[in-house]
Amino acid sequence: MKHIQLILIALVCLTSGIVKAQQTPPKREFRGAWIQAVNGQWKGIDRTTMQAELTRELNALKADGINAILFQCRVEGDALYASSLEPWSRYLTGQQGTPPDPYWDPLQWMVEQCHARGMELHAWINPFRAKTKGTTEMSIMHYAVRHPERCFQYEDLLIFDPGLPENRYFICEIAKDIVNRYDVDGLHIDDYFYPYPVAGATIHDEVSYAIYGQGRDPGNWRRENVNTFIRELRDAVRSEKPWVKFGVSPFGIYRNQRSWVGGSATNGLQNYDDLYADVLKWIDEGWVDYTIPQLYWEIGHNKADYYTLIRWWSENAHARPLYIGQDVERTVNATDLQNPSLNQMAAKYALQRGLPGINGSCQWYARAVADDTGGYGTALRALYHRTPTLQPSMPWIDKKAPGKPRKLEMVLTEDGYVLFWTAPKAKTEMDEARQYVVYRFAQGERVNLDNTEAIVTITPQTFLPLPYSNGLQKWTYVVTALDRLHNESKGAKKTVKL
Numbered sequence: 001m002k003h004i005q006l007i008l009i010a011l012v013c014l015t016s017g018i019v020k021a022q023q024t025p026p027k028r029e030f031r032g033a034w035i036q037a038v039n040g041q042w043k044g045i046d047r048t049t050m051q052a053e054l055t056r057e058l059n060a061l062k063a064d065g066i067n068a069i070l071f072q073c074r075v076e077g078d079a080l081y082a083s084s085l086e087p088w089s090r091y092l093t094g095q096q097g098t099p100p101d102p103y104w105d106p107l108q109w110m111v112e113q114c115h116a117r118g119m120e121l122h123a124w125i126n127p128f129r130a131k132t133k134g135t136t137e138m139s140i141m142h143y144a145v146r147h148p149e150r151c152f153q154y155e156d157l158l159i160f161d162p163g164l165p166e167n168r169y170f171i172c173e174i175a176k177d178i179v180n181r182y183d184v185d186g187l188h189i190d191d192y193f194y195p196y197p198v199a200g201a202t203i204h205d206e207v208s209y210a211i212y213g214q215g216r217d218p219g220n221w222r223r224e225n226v227n228t229f230i231r232e233l234r235d236a237v238r239s240e241k242p243w244v245k246f247g248v249s250p251f252g253i254y255r256n257q258r259s260w261v262g263g264s265a266t267n268g269l270q271n272y273d274d275l276y277a278d279v280l281k282w283i284d285e286g287w288v289d290y291t292i293p294q295l296y297w298e299i300g301h302n303k304a305d306y307y308t309l310i311r312w313w314s315e316n317a318h319a320r321p322l323y324i325g326q327d328v329e330r331t332v333n334a335t336d337l338q339n340p341s342l343n344q345m346a347a348k349y350a351l352q353r354g355l356p357g358i359n360g361s362c363q364w365y366a367r368a369v370a371d372d373t374g375g376y377g378t379a380l381r382a383l384y385h386r387t388p389t390l391q392p393s394m395p396w397i398d399k400k401a402p403g404k405p406r407k408l409e410m411v412l413t414e415d416g417y418v419l420f421w422t423a424p425k426a427k428t429e430m431d432e433a434r435q436y437v438v439y440r441f442a443q444g445e446r447v448n449l450d451n452t453e454a455i456v457t458i459t460p461q462t463f464l465p466l467p468y469s470n471g472l473q474k475w476t477y478v479v480t481a482l483d484r485l486h487n488e489s490k491g492a493k494k495t496v497k498l
Contacts, residue, residue: 025386025389027450028390029390030067030321030392031360031361031385032068032069032292033061033070033363033369034072035069035367037073037089037092040091043090043094044094054109055113057367058113060369061119061369062118062119064381065381066363066366066369068120068122069122070362071107071123074125074126075129075132078090078142081108083174084177085174085177086141086142087141088100095137096138097139107182107184111184118460122184122188122247123186123187124189125187125189127160127171127192128160128162128167128171128192128194129157130142130143130151131158132157133156144160147166150166150167155195155201157195163212163225168232175187175233176236176237180241186245188246188249189249191251193276193277194226194276194277196274196275197269203222222276223272223277227278227281230248230282230287231285233246234246234287234288242397243429243430245290247288247289247291248290249291249293249294249325250279251275251293252295252309253266253268253269254270254293256270263312264308265308267303267304283317284319289397290320290359291320291321292324293313293324294327294364295309295310295326297330298330298344299344299347300337310352310355313358314357314358318356321392323361324352324358326361326362328364328368328369332344332375333374345374349384359392388437388452388458389458391485392486398483399485399487400431400483401481402489403424403425403431404481404489405433405481405489406423408420408492409494416465418463418465419438419463419465419477422462430483432483433483433489434483435460435482435486436459436480437480437482437488438456438464438478439477439491440475440478441475441476441477442473443475443476447476447491474497475495475497476493476495477495477496480492
């Protein structure tokens with residue numbers, strides 16, 4: 001059945017008018033997946049079991065071409081890592097403030113595991129949520145317990161008031177602590193700023209408004225609070241390590257046309273009006289390094305049509321790299337509008353790859369991909385992610401390429417022929433080679449580093465075992481170096497007989 005699905009997907013790709021990129025995957029593309037804690041999947045699980053499951057998922061995701069993991073390490077003012085500022089999360093140990101036993105640090109472990117597989121690790125935090133509905137007991141170490149006057153209740157949630165500068169400062173200190181102590185590649189936040197509206201519920205920020213509102217329109221004042229926070233958080237990340245990316249994953253609708261003429265032809269909750277999140281301003285001002293709108297709906301949805309929304313984001317939000325948040329389960333459970341025998345994965349990837357300004361996607365959620373729900377992981381592996389890819393470039397952070405690899409040689413070892421090279425020299429950490437791209441070209445084939453089909457691997461290692469046949473076939477190998485921002489060096493070239 002899985003093979004039939006892949007054949008059908010390939011046929012759709014060949015006949016679609018927009019999907020030229022489906023046949024040749026791009027050389028640079030963000031291919032992320034979210035690993036969440038908020039659903040309680042890790043709560044109370046022992047270290048061995050959790051590590052075994054994460055290992056299984058990471059191995060499958062690597063094989064499926066995923067090159068970045070967004071790991072949720074702060075759910076509600078807590079920590080799935082060793083923190084002196086906030087208590088251990090109940091989503092890890094079952095009780096807030098209780099350390100894991102046997103002891104371990106999930107964030108540190110994930111950084112090491114992802115980097116060993118050549119994947120990026122982005123630390124995902126929820127900034128303003130202090131307590132979720134199911135939390136009945138809070139640690140005395142929790143910020144909201146120590147400073148209850150800085151929070152407001154909203155239905156069953158407790159929220160750090162974004163209108164208070166001391167709250168914004170504290171969250172920035174959390175981010176700085178993570179970036180300083182862990183070798184993360186990114187700091188990622190999700191879509192919870194002011195709370196999602198509930199009918200009849202009131203945001204009780206009267207105290208902070210009385211101090212700082214200065215008679216302004218409450219909505220504009222709240223938006224400015226979030227704007228200030230985004231700018232401050234970006235600055236906090238940059239102050240610790242200038243190469244760490246800062247990204248946000250907002251709700252999928254910025255504004256509806258009924259609220260603003262420039263909005264999308266949709267009819268749902270809005271970032272700008274309901275969550276006080278002016279996402280386009282963050283992008284246009286350069287306060288975020290990437291954006292992943294959560295376009296979780298199906299094509300043809302009556303209120304939030306995926307087709308309408310992805311085109312809107314493509315047209316309006318490309319001043320910074322734009323990645324599309326894809327819902328795996330909804331995608332494979334929705335029927336293609338043009339071909340009822342297919343799900344909507346092929347059509348969604350046709351749009352993602354065919355529209356301008358879109359630089360990749362992120363899968364909600366990682367386990368659904370690793371479990372190959374609806375053949376989604378198989379399709380990534382066999383079609384959409386069949387070639388390795390570099391991360392999108394971010395020249396506003398750094399655009400200087402590292403030096404090229406040195407001393408490229410083929411060596412006969414007891415395990416066979418191996419291609420070895422030496423890291424280029426570097427004056428600063430930003431210049432250091434972190435990974436290498438290995439290309440392979442047949443005899444007579446033009447050496448073209450834009451040919452993604454020629455990429456053999458992207459690896460943190462400085463060697464690669466070579467496939468030996470009869471020693472009569474000539475191959476040209478080219479190895480380039482990548483720095484932390486995936487700036488690519490010139491290539492070192494070696495022709496060998498295998």
